[in-house]
Amino acid sequence: MSSAELLLRRAAELRKDVGGVHESLTKDVYETASKIAGACVSGTDSRNRLEMRLDRILTSKLWGFPIMLALLAGVFWVTIEGANVPSQMLASGLFWIEDQLAYAFQAVSAPAWLEGLLVHGVYRSLAWVVSVMLPPMAIFFPTFTLLEDLGYLPRVAFNMDRLFKKAGAHGKQALSMSMGFGCNAAGVIATRIIDSPRERLIAIITNNFVPCNGRWPTLIMLATVFVAAAFPPSVGSVVAASSLVGLVLFGILVTLVVSALLSRTVLKGVPSAFSLELPPYRKPQLLRVLYTSLIDRTIFVLWRAVVWAIPCGAVAWIIANISIGDATIMAHIVGFLDPLGRAIGLDGVILLAYIVAIPANEIVVPTMLMAYMNVDRMIEIDDMTQLRHLLIYEHGWTTLTAVSLMLFSLLHNPCSTTIWTIFKETGSKRWTALATFLPLVIAFAVCFIVAQTARLLGLG
Amino acid sequence: MKAAPAPANPAAEFRSGLIRMGLDPRKFDYVVALAGNPNTGKSTVFNQLTGLNQHTGNWPGKTVARAEGRFDAFGKKYKVVDLPGTYSLLSRTVEEEIARDFLLFGSPDVVVVVVDATCLERNLNLTLQLLDITDRVVVCLNLMDEAKRRGIEVDATKLEEMLGVPVVPCAARRGDGLSNLVEKVHAVATGAVKCSPVRLNPRPEIQRALDELTPQVAQVLPHAANPRWVAMRLLDGDETIMEEVQRGHLAHFDARPIEGQA
Numbered sequence: 001m002s003s004a005e006l007l008l009r010r011a012a013e014l015r016k017d018v019g020g021v022h023e024s025l026t027k028d029v030y031e032t033a034s035k036i037a038g039a040c041v042s043g044t045d046s047r048n049r050l051e052m053r054l055d056r057i058l059t060s061k062l063w064g065f066p067i068m069l070a071l072l073a074g075v076f077w078v079t080i081e082g083a084n085v086p087s088q089m090l091a092s093g094l095f096w097i098e099d100q101l102a103y104a105f106q107a108v109s110a111p112a113w114l115e116g117l118l119v120h121g122v123y124r125s126l127a128w129v130v131s132v133m134l135p136p137m138a139i140f141f142p143t144f145t146l147l148e149d150l151g152y153l154p155r156v157a158f159n160m161d162r163l164f165k166k167a168g169a170h171g172k173q174a175l176s177m178s179m180g181f182g183c184n185a186a187g188v189i190a191t192r193i194i195d196s197p198r199e200r201l202i203a204i205i206t207n208n209f210v211p212c213n214g215r216w217p218t219l220i221m222l223a224t225v226f227v228a229a230a231f232p233p234s235v236g237s238v239v240a241a242s243s244l245v246g247l248v249l250f251g252i253l254v255t256l257v258v259s260a261l262l263s264r265t266v267l268k269g270v271p272s273a274f275s276l277e278l279p280p281y282r283k284p285q286l287l288r289v290l291y292t293s294l295i296d297r298t299i300f301v302l303w304r305a306v307v308w309a310i311p312c313g314a315v316a317w318i319i320a321n322i323s324i325g326d327a328t329i330m331a332h333i334v335g336f337l338d339p340l341g342r343a344i345g346l347d348g349v350i351l352l353a354y355i356v357a358i359p360a361n362e363i364v365v366p367t368m369l370m371a372y373m374n375v376d377r378m379i380e381i382d383d384m385t386q387l388r389h390l391l392i393y394e395h396g397w398t399t400l401t402a403v404s405l406m407l408f409s410l411l412h413n414p415c416s417t418t419i420w421t422i423f424k425e426t427g428s429k430r431w432t433a434l435a436t437f438l439p440l441v442i443a444f445a446v447c448f449i450v451a452q453t454a455r456l457l458g459l460g
Numbered sequence: 461m462k463a464a465p466a467p468a469n470p471a472a473e474f475r476s477g478l479i480r481m482g483l484d485p486r487k488f489d490y491v492v493a494l495a496g497n498p499n500t501g502k503s504t505v506f507n508q509l510t511g512l513n514q515h516t517g518n519w520p521g522k523t524v525a526r527a528e529g530r531f532d533a534f535g536k537k538y539k540v541v542d543l544p545g546t547y548s549l550l551s552r553t554v555e556e557e558i559a560r561d562f563l564l565f566g567s568p569d570v571v572v573v574v575v576d577a578t579c580l581e582r583n584l585n586l587t588l589q590l591l592d593i594t595d596r597v598v599v600c601l602n603l604m605d606e607a608k609r610r611g612i613e614v615d616a617t618k619l620e621e622m623l624g625v626p627v628v629p630c631a632a633r634r635g636d637g638l639s640n641l642v643e644k645v646h647a648v649a650t651g652a653v654k655c656s657p658v659r660l661n662p663r664p665e666i667q668r669a670l671d672e673l674t675p676q677v678a679q680v681l682p683h684a685a686n687p688r689w690v691a692m693r694l695l696d697g698d699e700t701i702m703e704e705v706q707r708g709h710l711a712h713f714d715a716r717p718i719e720g721q722a
Contacts, residue, residue: 004705007676011694011702014669021666021696025550028660029588036622036658037581043613192553197699280579 051281055155064159069245071152075143076241080224083135084237090134094127113321121317122310125370129306132365133217136224137302140216141293144181149284153178160252167256168263170199177203177255180210182297184414185421187212192425198269202259204422205435208414209255210248213297214304218365218409219244225388226402243406251410254442312356316370330371344444345404345451347395354412364409400454404447411443488530488537490649493562495590496574497583498545501602503527504632505574506542509642519558533642536649541568547582549589550696557700563593567685569649572641574600577607577614577629587623591657593689597625598644605631624657662692669695680705 015021057063098119105115147153153175160174172194180187184207191203211219227243228236263269319329327335330352338348353368369387372395391397413436414422423432496502507514510529519526527542543562544555563571573590575583590597601616620627626644630637647653662670673691677684681704684690693701 003676004680007673007680008694008702008705010676011673011691012697014673015695015697018663018665018669018695022550024663024666025660025692025696028662029585032588032658032660033581033584036584036619039622040615040619041580041612042615043611 054281058152058155059158064155068156068159069249071147072248073241073245075140075147076220076223076244077237078143079136079140079220080228080237080240082139083220083224086135086138087131090131091127094131095124098123098127116321117314117317121370122313125313125316125367126306126310128365128369130302132221134298134302136220137217137298138294140220141213141297142290145289145293145297146284149282149289151279151281154279163256164259167260168269169202169259170194170196173199173203173206173259176207177210177252180207180212182213184208184210184212184418188418188421188425196269198263198267201426201431202262202267204425205262205431205438206255206258208418208435208439209251209258209411211251211410214415215409219247219406221365222402222406222409225391226397226399229388230399247406247410250407254411254446258438258442312367313370315356316367320371334371343451344408344447345400345454346408346447347401349395350401350405350408354408400451404451407450408443408447411439411446413437413440413443488539490536490538490569491566492538492540492645492649493566493568493571494540494542494574495559495563495571495586496545496600497547497576497586500545500574500576500583501632502542502545502574505572505600505602505630505638505641506540508632508635508638510540524554524558531642534646536646538645538649541566546586548586549593550698560593563590564685564689565683568594569596570645571597572600572645573597574602574632577601577603578610578612580614580619588658588660591623591625592660592692593686595625595655595657596648597655597657598641598648599623599625599627600632600637600641601627601629602632604629605634605636622658625655626653666695677705 058067101119101123102115105119156178157172157174160177161171164171164173173191175193176187176190178187179190187207187210188204191200191207194200194203223240223244224237228240230236231239316330319333322329324332333352334348336348337351341347341349341351349371350368352371353364356367372390391401413419419432419436422435423429426432426435494502494506506527506529509531511531513531514527514529516525516527518524524544529540529542531538531540541562543559546553546556546559549556549560549563562568571590571594573587575587587597587599599619601614601619604614607614614629616627616629626648628637628641628644630641632638644653648655670688670691673694674688677687677690677694681687681690690701690705694705
């Protein structure tokens with residue numbers, strides 16, 4: 001045995017004998033720092049007093065969670081209320097252009113298939129992506145970034161810490177989970193702050209259960225078009241915002257339940273102690289908030305959606321317009337997937353969209369719309385009400401479909417970027433596979449139970 | 461820890477450590493590492509010290525930005541390496557690993573730790589951990605202007621006494637205190653000022669375990685500036701340090717000087 005191995009072996013023995021080394025060291029550092037600071041600092045910080053008062057409220061047992069939920073609901077409400085009008089305007093503007101493009105193609109006597117492919121296939125899906133996704137993103141991302149920039153997220157982590165500890169996971173998982181709201185791949189990387197490999201794996205595997213930037217637009221659209229529209233306009237947006245809060249809470253609940261299950265089965269162990277420091281509140285830098293949220297997030301997500309929507313639009317148009325036997329290729333695939341889709345409250349088209357959208361969650365809605373519109377050929381849709389009509393009257397969508405889709409979107413497998421990141425971080429095919437398929441299984445199970453229960457109760 | 465002798469630094473080993481860290485020791489007389497929590501004005505101090513004499517690049521093999529610069533003072537050439545901002549040296553983010561490895565194996569002549577005077581206690585956590593690794597520390601007590609504005613008073617003389625290393629009050633944004641800082645850095649680098657830093661006092665069982673492990677570490681990792689600290693990390697179960705011990709060398713820094721990078 002080499003001297004290095006001897007050293008490591010002896011260190012491990014001593015670590016076991018002595019016990020509690022990490023806690024003891026951390027305590028030493030904190031106590032000494034506190035003693036020295038106490039002796040050298042005098043005067044009261046005018047800003048600190050206010051911050052401490054604020055922290056006591058924001059992280060109190062009584063008010064912590066209600067304030068958290070109210071803030072989240074507020075962000076959603078502003079997004080839904082604010083996005084309505086610009087979405088309508090964008091849609092009518094962009095579809096007017098589609099008509100003009102069609103006239104132009106006809107004026108130069110372009111072949112009908114070319115007009116179909118480019119104008120009603122590629123352009124239309126692009127127009128949908130932009131008008132459905134851009135306005136909510138342009139409002140949601142800056143508002144959310146503002147909360148982040150104020151320093152609120154560490155307070156959220158502080159509130160959540162107790163729950164994670166009860167689930168046998170690390171309190172810092174609340175932080176990596178909060179990062180997941182932005183991007184799950186980033187959330188997976190953020191789990192590096194967790195020391196213990198066991199707790200880090202739990203955090204990685206469950207990160208996917210909070211919706212990321214790519215899924216927010218889908219969820220917000222569904223909440224707006226279906227949930228809000230099912231109620232009178234005066235309360236519609238409030239109900240829609242609450243449904244989104246409910247969904248986020250459900251995602252957090254699943255995170256906790258799965259963490260608890262993992263820490264009691266394959267990843268057994270005792271949660272390790274840590275100290276979480278609440279960093280000072282900062283005055284948000286408005287320009288930077290606008291820049292990061294509009295350029296880094298909005299434009300980035302939209303660009304990914306557009307880049308994928310173009311080939312998807314083309315593919316969707318092609319498979320919807322080429323027939324094999326008595327039906328189009330799309331009808332064959334959709335028909336094949338339909339029974340499975342129905343069983344979990346969705347349909348064949350939605351499942352097809354999810355298969356196409358594995359590279360990027362952003363394009364689920366565009367692909368779905370492409371498929372629906374092309375199955376029925378050229379229906380002219382030029383505003384949001386007509387979108388709702390198309391889905392409800394032509395394709396038999398119900399509230400159950402919307403709810404199931406929201407749940408499926410929340411719980412299903414991570415996107416390919418996140419899967420790749422998980423592989424790089426864990427270095428293990430086994431854990432990557434678990435992190436990929438566990439959410440998928442849970443998504444199918446939850447949607448199946450919800451759909452069957454709803455139908456049993458006559459709600460479907 | 462009080463009994464630990466100041467780590468010996470045979471010149472040859474010191475130089476080879478530097479080369480592996482991507483620094484060419486022929487170009488300067490002393491190496492100054494700049495450490496500190498994020499948002500303490502560390503970059504401002506760096507810019508004030510080095511002016512336009514800066515290189516930026518990445519730490520070898522990492523995506524973490526690295527800035528280096530130089531300044532001349534009292535006829536000596538100083539190389540300044542800006543370490544990533546960290547809250548601690550005890551967990552395992554890439555930033556902390558880089559900062560820790562540089563302090564441990566790059567053997568800087570002086571470590572300047574930039575400390576935010578408006579929240580001293582939090583900043584002292586890192587400072588105390590640094591003092592556990594190396595004696596040659598100068599504390600730059602920054603943001604004194606901001607502290608004064610908010611009604612916080614920090615007694616720099618008392619702090620210097622309690623920490624056992626020079627403490628220089630600064631307001632780097634306005635350039636206040638920086639010439640004083642350079643003076644103290646020079647004094648520590650040349651040995652004109654000897655530091656006797658406060659050490660953490662672990663429980664007796666931990667002390668005994670450290671006494672046993674330290675000589676073994678010194679044998680396995682002859683380049684490590686502070687074998688006792690490495691022993692402490694092993695006792696704590698730090699996996700990255702364990703891996704380094706296993707390999708007997710540093711994984712993160714190859715012989716690639718930053719000057720050689722595009």
